[in-house]
Amino acid sequence: MKSIPNSIHPVQLYLYSHDITSPPFLIKLFISKPKAVYQPRNENEILEILNYARDNRLNVIPRGAGTSGYGGVLPYSPYNSIIIDFFRMKEFEIDEKQKILIAEPGVVWWDVERELNKVGLSLRVYPTSAPASTIAGWISAGGYGVGSLRYGGIAENVERLRIADFSGVRETEDIHLFSGLHGTTGIITKAWIKLKEYEEYNAVAFHVSIDEAVKLVENWKNYIYSAFFLSSEYITAKNQVFRDDVQYEVPEKDTLVIVGVENSKQLLNLSNLKIGNPQLGEHLWDLRFYSMRVKRLGPTLIISEVILPYNSIPEYVKKMKKMGAMIEIWFNKNNVTSLSFFLADERKVGYTLAWRKSIKAMKLAYSLGGKAYSTGLYLAHHSPKVIEEYYELLNYKKKIDPLNLLNYGKVFPKGRLPTLMKIAELIS
Amino acid sequence: MRDDTLFKELEKEIFICAQCNFCRICPVYYEEGWESSSPRGRIYLLKGILKREIKFEEIEGIVQDFFKCTTCGICEVVCQTSIPLIEIWEKAREVFVKRKGPLKAHERIRNSALKNGNPYGEELNKRDEWFKQLSENFEIKKAELVYFAGCTASYRMNEIAKSVVSILNKAGVDFSYAGRDEYCCGSPFLRTGQRDLAIEFFKKNYREWRKRGVKKILTSCSGCFRTIKKDYPVIAKELGYAWNFEVIHVSQLLLELINEKKLKVRKKKLKATYHDPCHLGRHMGIYEEPRRVLELSGIELIEMEDNKERSLCCGAGGGVKSQFKDLAMKIGKKRVAQAENIGVKMIISSCPFCKLHLKQASEGKLEVIDLVELIDKFS
Ligand code: SF4
Numbered sequence: 001m002k003s004i005p006n007s008i009h010p011v012q013l014y015l016y017s018h019d020i021t022s023p024p025f026l027i028k029l030f031i032s033k034p035k036a037v038y039q040p041r042n043e044n045e046i047l048e049i050l051n052y053a054r055d056n057r058l059n060v061i062p063r064g065a066g067t068s069g070y071g072g073v074l075p076y077s078p079y080n081s082i083i084i085d086f087f088r089m090k091e092f093e094i095d096e097k098q099k100i101l102i103a104e105p106g107v108v109w110w111d112v113e114r115e116l117n118k119v120g121l122s123l124r125v126y127p128t129s130a131p132a133s134t135i136a137g138w139i140s141a142g143g144y145g146v147g148s149l150r151y152g153g154i155a156e157n158v159e160r161l162r163i164a165d166f167s168g169v170r171e172t173e174d175i176h177l178f179s180g181l182h183g184t185t186g187i188i189t190k191a192w193i194k195l196k197e198y199e200e201y202n203a204v205a206f207h208v209s210i211d212e213a214v215k216l217v218e219n220w221k222n223y224i225y226s227a228f229f230l231s232s233e234y235i236t237a238k239n240q241v242f243r244d245d246v247q248y249e250v251p252e253k254d255t256l257v258i259v260g261v262e263n264s265k266q267l268l269n270l271s272n273l274k275i276g277n278p279q280l281g282e283h284l285w286d287l288r289f290y291s292m293r294v295k296r297l298g299p300t301l302i303i304s305e306v307i308l309p310y311n312s313i314p315e316y317v318k319k320m321k322k323m324g325a326m327i328e329i330w331f332n333k334n335n336v337t338s339l340s341f342f343l344a345d346e347r348k349v350g351y352t353l354a355w356r357k358s359i360k361a362m363k364l365a366y367s368l369g370g371k372a373y374s375t376g377l378y379l380a381h382h383s384p385k386v387i388e389e390y391y392e393l394l395n396y397k398k399k400i401d402p403l404n405l406l407n408y409g410k411v412f413p414k415g416r417l418p419t420l421m422k423i424a425e426l427i428s
Numbered sequence: 429m430r431d432d433t434l435f436k437e438l439e440k441e442i443f444i445c446a447q448c449n450f451c452r453i454c455p456v457y458y459e460e461g462w463e464s465s466s467p468r469g470r471i472y473l474l475k476g477i478l479k480r481e482i483k484f485e486e487i488e489g490i491v492q493d494f495f496k497c498t499t500c501g502i503c504e505v506v507c508q509t510s511i512p513l514i515e516i517w518e519k520a521r522e523v524f525v526k527r528k529g530p531l532k533a534h535e536r537i538r539n540s541a542l543k544n545g546n547p548y549g550e551e552l553n554k555r556d557e558w559f560k561q562l563s564e565n566f567e568i569k570k571a572e573l574v575y576f577a578g579c580t581a582s583y584r585m586n587e588i589a590k591s592v593v594s595i596l597n598k599a600g601v602d603f604s605y606a607g608r609d610e611y612c613c614g615s616p617f618l619r620t621g622q623r624d625l626a627i628e629f630f631k632k633n634y635r636e637w638r639k640r641g642v643k644k645i646l647t648s649c650s651g652c653f654r655t656i657k658k659d660y661p662v663i664a665k666e667l668g669y670a671w672n673f674e675v676i677h678v679s680q681l682l683l684e685l686i687n688e689k690k691l692k693v694r695k696k697k698l699k700a701t702y703h704d705p706c707h708l709g710r711h712m713g714i715y716e717e718p719r720r721v722l723e724l725s726g727i728e729l730i731e732m733e734d735n736k737e738r739s740l741c742c743g744a745g746g747g748v749k750s751q752f753k754d755l756a757m758k759i760g761k762k763r764v765a766q767a768e769n770i771g772v773k774m775i776i777s778s779c780p781f782c783k784l785h786l787k788q789a790s791e792g793k794l795e796v797i798d799l800v801e802l803i804d805k806f807s
């Protein structure tokens with residue numbers, strides 16, 4: 001164990017005890033520091049860490065880039081834990097013939113894309129955190145991303161996984177046992193990801209209402225690669241923070257961006273509306289990774305991320321607008337991912353109350369047939385509603401992890417936090 | 429006044445960080461792999477101090493990671509929330525130095541500079557030896573343009589300073605040179621949290637320029653260029669000094685002289701790559717001038733995979749070379765490998781410090797030359 005790169009410096013441990021959220025005081029009480037951070041270099045070292053954790057009854061928290069917002073990588077207090085950081089496992093190969101990427105867990109999505117493009121290939125789907133997030137991180141958090149309109153969620157694009165748990169290592173095509181489960185059912189040591197031919201994309205923007213946007217995407221679904229919608233309020237905020245970087249201000253209207261492989265003209269014809277703006281489309285597409293730039297207006301950003309069926313988006317958007325949310329919607333094959341942003345200031349009293357907005361947003365989504373995007377720690381009590389086959393997975397978890405050491409309290413609710421969260425939801 | 433007043437000034441920016449880790453492309457984090465040496469980790473550390481979740485006493489044993497930063501600025505280019513990260517690194521280092529004192533090597537260069545006006549431990553009266561060695565006997569005149577050679581070209585990379593003088597001479601440009609009255613610009617101290625010393629050097633240089641009636645300052649070092657053009661006006665304002673000097677980098681002057689046909693360059697058939705010095709490129713936005721000069725000299729420029737705004741740092745800046753030699757060398761070797769990958773035999777840069785470091789990192793495998801030396805040869 002000693003030979004595995006590790007750190008126990010209290011400040012280093014502090015630096016590994018966060019994700020992208022700034023939780024309010026009451027939730028922070030449930031977040032501690034790990035006992036140590038390990039950076040294994042290979043699978044054997046992962047197994048060594050697992051054995052050590054079992055012998056010492058320590059929870060094992062796998063951590064990618066820590067860019068998720070569900071607390072999935074946080075040390076859950078008061079339980080003792082160690083963190084596995086996959087920084088030193090970032091080798092990958094490209095099987096050009098089979099169009100498959102074979103990657104270690106710590107590989108960053110955008111590093112892969114850069115190499116793939118050189119050989120005429122491309123990722124089918126990637127998260128909007130792709131410049132930083134890791135292969136295993138996104139698979140474990142689950143969900144949808146850019147390209148999910150054509151190719152579905154990440155789970156549908158993983159062919160095989162190699163998994164380490166307390167009984168050793170094995171390969172599996174049962175992706176649902178691991179994707180979206182935040183490492184609670186095993187540690188991903190390798191992943192086989194489906195790829196596609198490289199394509200040049202054209203993006204076109206349309207100033208349309210959310211009702212029209214949904215109709216248009218439904219009509220074009222089979223011809224395009226990706227589509228997203230930005231609310232006028234969100235664009236107004238973006239204009240304030242991108243002022244120094246870009247030449248022109250984006251019209252402050254609700255905007256749909258369609259991304260396809262056809263040339264812009266074909267896309268424009270397809271619309272029959274003749275109002276598409278390719279220049280604006282390209283601009284907004286180029287900024288797709290920078291959704292949190294508006295944090296400059298905060299300095300804190302509270303984000304609510306939910307999944308909704310197509311038919312309830314208009315109502316959801318209208319109600320969220322009334323709540324003062326800035327909205328970004330990504331269209332997936334059979335549903336959408338909606339992100340609502342609220343500005344706040346974590347330094348001020350009353351910040352805890354601001355978090356209630358995100359709870360309200362989630363409750364609204366449920367009332368419209370939607371659900372939380374992911375579970376992790378904060379929303380573990382939602383798992384039975386969010387995860388299909390939850391009880392089958394729970395049984396699987398009990399079988400492979402009888403001591404419940406794999407990311408304790410995440411996805412499968414345990415401890416006191418779920419009760420607190422339920423109360424918060426009741427009073428929101 | 430609390431010691432961390434500087435942190436307070438930066439508080440809003442520190443809280444703006446989204447912890448997104450887009451800045452993970454930091455060349456230091458890439459080598460080290462720990463949050464404490466990543467831009468995100470450093471910001472989170474500062475946030476922890478501001479929130480009083482971390483005490484100053486606790487950073488012992490980890491604070492050195494805060495100094496493992498070459499101030500290359502690529503984190504700022506990719507930052508999701510557009511935080512002025514370099515300013516934050518420098519100000520935070522100042523606080524850490526106040527609290528804990530400078531790191532060993534940084535203290536060494538401080539003592540040396542206090543004594544001799546340069547960080548290399550060389551004697552002050554040898555600063556102008558390179559100038560005296562020039563075959564032509566240049567007369568130091570009173571001129572509006574002063575050539576500021578800087579410490580690295582004066583003591584380590586003489587050929588660069590000599591080439592500048594040769595070019596000025598060929599183009600018939602009047603210039604003055606402060607010789608032993610030239611002091612370190614202060615860049616190494618600004619970057620390592622020792623701003624007080626940089627202010628002292630500012631005063632000495634300023635006095636000299638005023639005495640000589642200087643209007644324009646020419647530098648061949650990218651570090652000096654950034655410091656004199658960007659930091660000196662700020663210091664001048666703080667001290668209540670008037671600042672009306674024009675500051676130019678030699679790559680800009682070369683282009684001007686060639687365009688105005690004051691300098692004739694014989695076109696050479698040569699394949700090479702150009703390394704953007706961080707303090708010239710990302711810090712000052714000068715990417716095109718050196719490239720245009722190379723183009724006008726007939727050089728076939730082949731770009732490395734990371735170039736211009738996304739250029740990879742040579743690894744030496746920000747006090748990293750003096751305190752963390754191995755780390756600096758690892759980054760330098762990575763940059764050299766990028767040049768090898770595109771099949772060139774020559775790296776051209778525009779900074780004596782980059783040249784010094786890349787030359788060491790290349791271990792003789794590639795020729796490393798400064799733009800001004802090359803143009804001097806061809807003109
Ligand atoms: S300035 Fe360069 S070395 Fe320093 S933190 Fe930013 S990217 Fe890293």
Ligand code: SF4
Nearest residue numbers: 445446448449451507
């Ligand atoms: S890129 Fe900017 S916002 Fe993101 S973690 Fe780095 S410093 Fe923070």
